[in-house]
Amino acid sequence: MVEVTFAQEVARLSAVKKAAYRLAALCDVDIRSTPAGTRCELHATADTSGPELVALFRATVLDYELREDIAAKTSAFRDGLLAVAFAPLTRRDAEDGKV
Amino acid sequence: MARFKPLEEFFAQELHEYEFLPFKFHRLKTGRVFVSNIVGEWLVLDTQTFELFTSSSLTPASAAYADLRARHFLLDRDSGVAVDLLTVKLRQRLQHLRSVFGLAIFVVTLRCEHACPYCQVSRQSDDHAAFDMSPAYADAALKLLFASPAREFKIEFQGGEPLLNFGLIQHIVLEAKRLAEVSGKSVSFVITSNLALLTDDVLAFCAEHDILLSTSLDGPAELHNKNRPRRGNNSHQLATDGIRRVQNRLGADGVAALMTTTKASLDRVVDIIDEYRSQDLHEIFLRPLSPYGFAVKTKWFKAYDQLEWLRFYREGLRYIIDLNRRGERFIELYASTILGKMLTSRPGNYVDMMNPAGIGSRVIVFNYDGDIYASDEARMLAEMGDKTFRLGNVGADSLAEVVLSDSLLDAVEGTVLESAPMCSDCAFQHYCGADPVYHHATQGDPIGHKAFSGFCDRQMGIFEELIELMEADPEAARILSSWVRQ
Amino acid sequence: MIHLSGGCKLAGEWPVSGPSIVGEVMSRDADQLIIDCFFGCERQTVTATFQLSDDASPTPQLALSSELSHLGVGDFISIYPKSGRLRVLFRKESQTNNFLVTEVCDNYCLMCSQPPRKVNDERLLDEIAAIVPRLPKDLHEIGFTGGEPTLRGERFFSILRLLRDELPATAVHVLSNGRAFSRPELAQAWADIRHPDLMVGIPIYSDQSDIHDYVVQADGAFDETVRGVLNLKALRQAVEVRIVLHRHTIGRLEKFAYFIARNLSAVDHVALMGLELMGFAVAHQDDLWIDPREHERAITRAAQTLAWAGLRVSIYNLPLCVLSADARRYAIRSISDWKREYWQACSECSLREKCGGAFFSSRNRMEPYIAPIRELVESADSVIVEEPARRA
Numbered sequence: 005m006v007e008v009t010f011a012q013e014v015a016r017l018s019a020v021k022k023a024a025y026r027l028a029a030l031c032d033v034d035i036r037s038t039p040a041g042t043r044c045e046l047h048a049t050a051d052t053s054g055p056e057l058v059a060l061f062r063a064t065v066l067d068y069e070l071r072e073d074i075a076a077k078t079s080a081f082r083d084g085l086l087a088v089a090f091a092p093l094t095r096r097d098a099e100d101g102k103v
Numbered sequence: 104m105a106r107f108k109p110l111e112e113f114f115a116q117e118l119h120e121y122e123f124l125p126f127k128f129h130r131l132k133t134g135r136v137f138v139s140n141i142v143g144e145w146l147v148l149d150t151q152t153f154e155l156f157t158s159s160s161l162t163p164a165s166a167a168y169a170d171l172r173a174r175h176f177l178l179d180r181d182s183g184v185a186v187d188l189l190t191v192k193l194r195q196r197l198q199h200l201r202s203v204f205g206l207a208i209f210v211v212t213l214r215c216e217h218a219c220p221y222c223q224v225s226r227q228s229d230d231h232a233a234f235d236m237s238p239a240y241a242d243a244a245l246k247l248l249f250a251s252p253a254r255e256f257k258i259e260f261q262g263g264e265p266l267l268n269f270g271l272i273q274h275i276v277l278e279a280k281r282l283a284e285v286s287g288k289s290v291s292f293v294i295t296s297n298l299a300l301l302t303d304d305v306l307a308f309c310a311e312h313d314i315l316l317s318t319s320l321d322g323p324a325e326l327h328n329k330n331r332p333r334r335g336n337n338s339h340q341l342a343t344d345g346i347r348r349v350q351n352r353l354g355a356d357g358v359a360a361l362m363t364t365t366k367a368s369l370d371r372v373v374d375i376i377d378e379y380r381s382q383d384l385h386e387i388f389l390r391p392l393s394p395y396g397f398a399v400k401t402k403w404f405k406a407y408d409q410l411e412w413l414r415f416y417r418e419g420l421r422y423i424i425d426l427n428r429r430g431e432r433f434i435e436l437y438a439s440t441i442l443g444k445m446l447t448s449r450p451g452n453y454v455d456m457m458n459p460a461g462i463g464s465r466v467i468v469f470n471y472d473g474d475i476y477a478s479d480e481a482r483m484l485a486e487m488g489d490k491t492f493r494l495g496n497v498g499a500d501s502l503a504e505v506v507l508s509d510s511l512l513d514a515v516e517g518t519v520l521e522s523a524p525m526c527s528d529c530a531f532q533h534y535c536g537a538d539p540v541y542h543h544a545t546q547g548d549p550i551g552h553k554a555f556s557g558f559c560d561r562q563m564g565i566f567e568e569l570i571e572l573m574e575a576d577p578e579a580a581r582i583l584s585s586w587v588r589q
Numbered sequence: 590m591i592h593l594s595g596g597c598k599l600a601g602e603w604p605v606s607g608p609s610i611v612g613e614v615m616s617r618d619a620d621q622l623i624i625d626c627f628f629g630c631e632r633q634t635v636t637a638t639f640q641l642s643d644d645a646s647p648t649p650q651l652a653l654s655s656e657l658s659h660l661g662v663g664d665f666i667s668i669y670p671k672s673g674r675l676r677v678l679f680r681k682e683s684q685t686n687n688f689l690v691t692e693v694c695d696n697y698c699l700m701c702s703q704p705p706r707k708v709n710d711e712r713l714l715d716e717i718a719a720i721v722p723r724l725p726k727d728l729h730e731i732g733f734t735g736g737e738p739t740l741r742g743e744r745f746f747s748i749l750r751l752l753r754d755e756l757p758a759t760a761v762h763v764l765s766n767g768r769a770f771s772r773p774e775l776a777q778a779w780a781d782i783r784h785p786d787l788m789v790g791i792p793i794y795s796d797q798s799d800i801h802d803y804v805v806q807a808d809g810a811f812d813e814t815v816r817g818v819l820n821l822k823a824l825r826q827a828v829e830v831r832i833v834l835h836r837h838t839i840g841r842l843e844k845f846a847y848f849i850a851r852n853l854s855a856v857d858h859v860a861l862m863g864l865e866l867m868g869f870a871v872a873h874q875d876d877l878w879i880d881p882r883e884h885e886r887a888i889t890r891a892a893q894t895l896a897w898a899g900l901r902v903s904i905y906n907l908p909l910c911v912l913s914a915d916a917r918r919y920a921i922r923s924i925s926d927w928k929r930e931y932w933q934a935c936s937e938c939s940l941r942e943k944c945g946g947a948f949f950s951s952r953n954r955m956e957p958y959i960a961p962i963r964e965l966v967e968s969a970d971s972v973i974v975e976e977p978a979r980r981a
Binding site for chain 2: 070074075088089
């Protein structure tokens with residue numbers, strides 16, 4: 005079992021959970037919120053060594069943290085684009101049955 | 104004559120201030136970073152460029168800036184049409200949601216004279232009544248199909264061995280053509296057959312009605328016959344004779360061949376491809392191992408199989424690319440399906456790789472017993488005892504009633520990739536698909552935990568392989584992009 | 590874009606009613622033409638010769654300069670008595686007739702072959718309107734160029750409606766920078782013409798807005814042009830995207846082709862065009878000119894990217910020998926008859942009959958790259974070169 009803690013400013017909880025989900029084939033993860041941050045206990049289920057697993061887990065958490073960050077910065081565009089894409093262009097298009 | 108302004112005057116000011124447009128990323132095994140946007144356009148960046156880009160520090164001095172801008176990963180003040188274009192592209196991507204029942208499978212009989220161990224559906228029997236589709240069921244199915252909003256579809260005859268019920272095939276073809284004429288819709292036909300029973304009458308009928316044939320060719324004779332036992336052990340001979348006869352009568356494109364991949368195939372990929380070439384076939388679908396019918400006991404077994412399969416696939420793909428390099432046009436269809444999604448705005452029509460899942464909407468299966476299934480795999484699952492994806496029966500009032508059942512809608516809506524764990528963040532989402540039947544069969548849940556999914560492992564392996572090839576080898580990249588021609 | 594013109598002299602009393610007179614050549618022999626002058630003056634038949642007689646009679650006389658000796662029956666001309674200038678509006682024997690709509694333009698392209706002028710040339714449209722009803726009904730196609738035709742707005746559209754009514758079997762091709770169509774109401778007005786066979790050819794030069802704006806010398810042109818294309822396609826109007834190949838467009842050509850395939854996949858045709866050294870292009874030729882063989886790969890790959898994505902693509906104005914074997918199938922014999930040029934080496938080329946040569950204006954620049962193709966007859970057959978519906 006290896007342990008790693010992520011301070012709040014480093015990675016949000018949702019990023020940690022997603023990383024744990026992604027690496028579920030390699031380890032089971034116990035996730036706990038503590039004052040120091042999100043504490044993770046990694047129990048390897050495959051052949052990955054302790055240090056290797058921690059390195060991989062850290063890198064995965066940081067990548068998911070980046071994804072959360074980008075998603076937050078682009079959510080307005082995403083919502084707007086999807087809304088417009090699903091709405092008919094003009095009344096004529098709606099009548100044609102054409103999006 | 105007025106003064107001509109230099110290029111610099113047309114750059115907007117403060118260009119380092121750009122906004123992100125929605126995108127996802129994936130770190131490739133090579134260390135570089137694959138980025139894709141909301142409409143499936145993509146780029147591969149080195150890590151440094153990726154860091155600069157994501158920390159809002161990239162400038163036009165970087166060669167990647169222009170590409171990121173043109174492919175709609177970033178938006179700066181120089182141009183505002185990115186949003187208009189993304190909207191148009193998104194709409195195009197969603198167009199396919201409108202087409203229904205493009206593929207209608209009619210299982211005209213379960214009877215078959217082969218005894219392939221991997222087949223779950225066939226019956227060695229002469230009991231026509233028990234295992235043949237009746238004309239009444241066929242007519243009811245056609246009626247439902249033509250009453251639906253589908254405007255053009257392909258009817259595919261499956262079995263067992265469909266030619267054992269050739270009379271019904273003839274009836275369905277003639278009736279479908281009549282209905283098509285009356286309703287202004289268009290219909291085409293394919294018969295999947297082992298070709299052992301391909302008589303001249305069958306060929307004549309196919310020629311008359313533009314019916315295509317699709318057959319199994321698993322590889323060279325000893326491999327094929329081992330997979331597909333038959334009294335006389337001559338399945339391969341009959342198949343290849345049949346292929347030749349169809350090609351002579353209906354033309355080179357009159358017959359397509361499909362392979363089934365078994366453990367025995369896994370180290371024979373070059374032989375299998377060469378067998379296709381010697382039969383004058385110029386494309387192959389290197390199919391995955393099917394989970395249906397394999398007793399999957401442990402996760403390890405699954406993982407091992409997928410890794411072996413990926414090795415098989417890579418070897419086959421690279422061999423095929425080398426053939427192309429030497430001037431021979433030969434296409435691998437799994438790759439060309441994915442490449443179509445990567446390189447063009449076309450949505451693609453491979454049912455098993457669609458998002459939302461195509462089961463029950465893009466494909467519909469009318470079984471010999473009048474039951475309706477969401478896909479061919481759904482039917483196979485039912486023959487193994489699991490009727491989760493049985494939708495209804497031809498006695499229903501309409502196909503809408505049949506496909507709008509809660510069980511199907513839950514499976515389709517629930518598995519939409521945008522909301523599936525892991526898939527929602529995946530940079531390959533646009534090129535992948537939901538396969539609820541596979542995940543239900545292997546994990547007991549249509550969404551599945553993708554970290555344990557053989558489907559996901561396989562897809563990711565292929566994506567990485569294609570990207571690696573395109574990045575490392577410009578000639579391979581040209582060959583691969585030529586495969587997306589319509 | 591040359592508009593044939595020449596000099597003329599008028600003598601006698603001409604009952605003019607406008608700044609120009611339009612006439613149709615009714616008959617001709619070796620040294621005179623009989624011209625029916627029907628617009629801009631009282632209707633009358635005039636005999637035109639190649640030198641003025643000393644006859645001081647009041648009968649209207651017309652003397653034409655010798656470069657107009659090719660005029661023939663069915664041709665239309667417009668005469669400007671004040672300046673002595675004569676424009677050939679329409680040549681019956683030509684496969685490609687283009688009407689100049691206006692010389693006014695809101696772009697200012699580096700390579701413009703018809704440099705814009707700020708003039709009030711509404712008269713041009715009057716002349717066109719006058720001759721349209723007299724054009725042969727079996728005319729295959731007609732083109733409109735400028736300047737920027739859409740700047741003449743409703744007046745120009747009324748001519749298109751006139752064509753729709755008078756020559757419904759004639760295909761119409763309009764060259765436009767497309768910017769005006771970024772206004773939805775103008776795109777709608779265009780669609781409302783309901784012409785049976787109308788296509789607009791719109792140049793776009795890059796996937797980068799600043800490069801496009803630089804080539805056309807107008808800030809914001811890229812956005813307007815792209816929006817124009819989108820608006821027209823939303824109304825299902827036929828649109829062709831044109832790319833002139835020169836130093837500023839060749840660098841990102843393959844990437845731009847990919848951009849078109851992904852973003853403008855609905856367009857009906859994409860034309861990759863060799864540079865014509867006319868107008869501004871002459872002054873800029875040292876900056877603009879590129880060796881087509883040096884860029885053979887880029888041109889081939891751009892064409893293939895578009896074709897493989899399902900778009901119709903053609904290569905214009907480049908001889909077959911400067912194109913790779915893979916690119917030749919996209920080449921079209923596009924250059925108007927009187928502008929086309931071949932070289933001495935071409936007499937030995939097995940593909941000469943299928944090749945469109947090059948612009949006369951590019952003759953000297955192109956010469957170093959010309960080399961006869963000595964291929965087997967079979968491969969000559971595989972070069973598909975149709976006479977195109979639309980031309981430069």
